[in-house]
Amino acid sequence: MTVTVNVHQAKTHLSRLMERAHAGEQIILAKAGKPYALLGPIPPSATTRRPGRLAGEYVGPEILLPLPEELLDAWEGS
Known part of the structure; x- marks a missing residue:
């Protein structure tokens, strides 16, 4: 439903009009x-x-591969 109001009415009843607009009505x-x-x-x-x-943007399953021994040792503090 569409309703037409003048600027003075809109200023006076802005909160009500906003609620109606939020409910889907066009004013x-x-x-x-x-x-x-x-x-x-x-x-x-x-x-x-x-x-x-993002299909095709990401190539390779590097994240799923095991870490190389030197990185694993560094990570574990060995």
């Missing part, structure tokens, strides 16, 4: 009887994570 703010701005809900984030987005 048109009018100045001198003409549509001036739109108050509505923020759309879901466009930066959702996509599986496989």
Whole structure:
């Protein structure tokens, strides 16, 4: 549902209008009887994570290989 309110009404009832917008309603703010701005809900984030987005970017299973003996000795303090 869309509702149109003038700027004075919007200033007076901003909290209520914000609640309505948050609930999904679009509110048109009018100045001198003409549509001036739109108050509505923020759309879901466009930066959702996509599986496989980095396919081909990471090459090699180095992290899964055992450490070389010299690094393992250094790590263990030997």
